[in-house]
Amino acid sequence: MKDILLEKEIAKKGIISEAVKKVAEEEDLNPEELAKKVAEGKVIILKHKGRYLGIGEGTKTKVNTNIGTSPEVCDISLEIEKLKIAEKYGTDTVMDLSIGGDIDNIRKKIIEKSNVPVGTVPIYQAAIESAQEKGAITKMDEDKIFGTIEKHAKEGVSFITVHCGLNLKAIERLRKNTRKSLVVSRGGAFLISWMISNQKENPLYKNFDRLLEIAKKYDLVLSLGDGLRPGGIIDSTDSAQIEELLTLGELTKYAWENNVQVIIEGPGHIPINEIEANVLLEKKICHSAPFYVLGPIVSDIAPGYDHITSAIGGAIAAWKGADFLCYVTPSEHLSLPGIEEVKEGVIAAKIAAHVGDIGKGIKKAKELDFTMDIIRTKRKWEEEMKIAIDKEKFKELRKKFPLKNKDVCTMCGKYCAIKIVEKYLGTKAIC
Numbered sequence: 001m002k003d004i005l006l007e008k009e010i011a012k013k014g015i016i017s018e019a020v021k022k023v024a025e026e027e028d029l030n031p032e033e034l035a036k037k038v039a040e041g042k043v044i045i046l047k048h049k050g051r052y053l054g055i056g057e058g059t060k061t062k063v064n065t066n067i068g069t070s071p072e073v074c075d076i077s078l079e080i081e082k083l084k085i086a087e088k089y090g091t092d093t094v095m096d097l098s099i100g101g102d103i104d105n106i107r108k109k110i111i112e113k114s115n116v117p118v119g120t121v122p123i124y125q126a127a128i129e130s131a132q133e134k135g136a137i138t139k140m141d142e143d144k145i146f147g148t149i150e151k152h153a154k155e156g157v158s159f160i161t162v163h164c165g166l167n168l169k170a171i172e173r174l175r176k177n178t179r180k181s182l183v184v185s186r187g188g189a190f191l192i193s194w195m196i197s198n199q200k201e202n203p204l205y206k207n208f209d210r211l212l213e214i215a216k217k218y219d220l221v222l223s224l225g226d227g228l229r230p231g232g233i234i235d236s237t238d239s240a241q242i243e244e245l246l247t248l249g250e251l252t253k254y255a256w257e258n259n260v261q262v263i264i265e266g267p268g269h270i271p272i273n274e275i276e277a278n279v280l281l282e283k284k285i286c287h288s289a290p291f292y293v294l295g296p297i298v299s300d301i302a303p304g305y306d307h308i309t310s311a312i313g314g315a316i317a318a319w320k321g322a323d324f325l326c327y328v329t330p331s332e333h334l335s336l337p338g339i340e341e342v343k344e345g346v347i348a349a350k351i352a353a354h355v356g357d358i359g360k361g362i363k364k365a366k367e368l369d370f371t372m373d374i375i376r377t378k379r380k381w382e383e384e385m386k387i388a389i390d391k392e393k394f395k396e397l398r399k400k401f402p403l404k405n406k407d408v409c410t411m412c413g414k415y416c417a418i419k420i421v422e423k424y425l426g427t428k429a430i431c
């Protein structure tokens, strides 16, 4: 049964939908070319409250912010504050990863308050409720998984992470490979425990058709999760990770035949020299489906600064073709992030996405920097602040020490290099 016209189906017919028109406008792209990419699966369109967001080839690199409660820290107003700070600093989407408190109510509140598309990981709720109702995650039944997915879709979630590629074959690969960092995906861990203890195939893999039926009913985008992503660079690009990716490639094609839009999630921890290869592998194996990278974190020795390790990885990944960056906060590996850490994480990911876009050749990205370069040389501080990603920090640092000469800054003062050269070359040297 199909209730709505699917975005991919419309594009396949060569029709320019309202969503394609809006995304093309926003991204400064040709609508016909964009529709072709949607039809081919290279670009997906997320919908939220009448707004559209394009992710994929030729579009600006997007940023996701994870928010949500934990069993230890459960305060819905704090999560809404995180949502608002993430929106303020330009997040493109949020994912509600709540695993504590009234999960249904928290998700509904986040959807209600969010101005950007909301994603979830329904297996979290299905597993946690199974543990509460039946005493163990391993007692979760298939109806619980698919029922939870449908509930999220019905309430207006735009995309969900589903670890469909984590099958028994991949677990076998994991056993043979003896991973040092084991598994750091929460959803992946829940499914592995369920599959091993029940000696059954992953329902999200075995009953992929059932998942597609739900996705078609709500034009829900499937973010095919990387349950076997390495948890440290010690295991980067190992056979378990690749085994899962190979399955995701097959499932992508099948989803596309059913007009379901797909994103592929990528590894969290990989050294800098393996980023390009990982992007290439995803694009080849998954037929150019949009690549959603978690970080990637390029070194494991900087807890407290993983927004930086991931921004380095994110910038390179985006430059090499990744389409969607999941932010990482300074709290990663240490605690649930607070407001300040969410802000720092979003800003770091936005910088990474922008840097990647300059490398990718996104016209507007470069233009913004060129504008900044000109006005910075002219020392037009107010105008500079308008372009700055973090305007408050700009203001705060500009005022850090008393300004004797407002035309320069306190770094070089009267020896301002720009002013000296301006005097000898003349202002005309600055276009």
Ligand code: SF4
Residues within 6 Å of the ligand: 379, 408, 409, 410, 411, 412, 413, 415, 416, 417, 418, 419
């Ligand atoms: S004082 Fe130095 S740092 Fe400041 S604007 Fe001039 S050249 Fe740049």
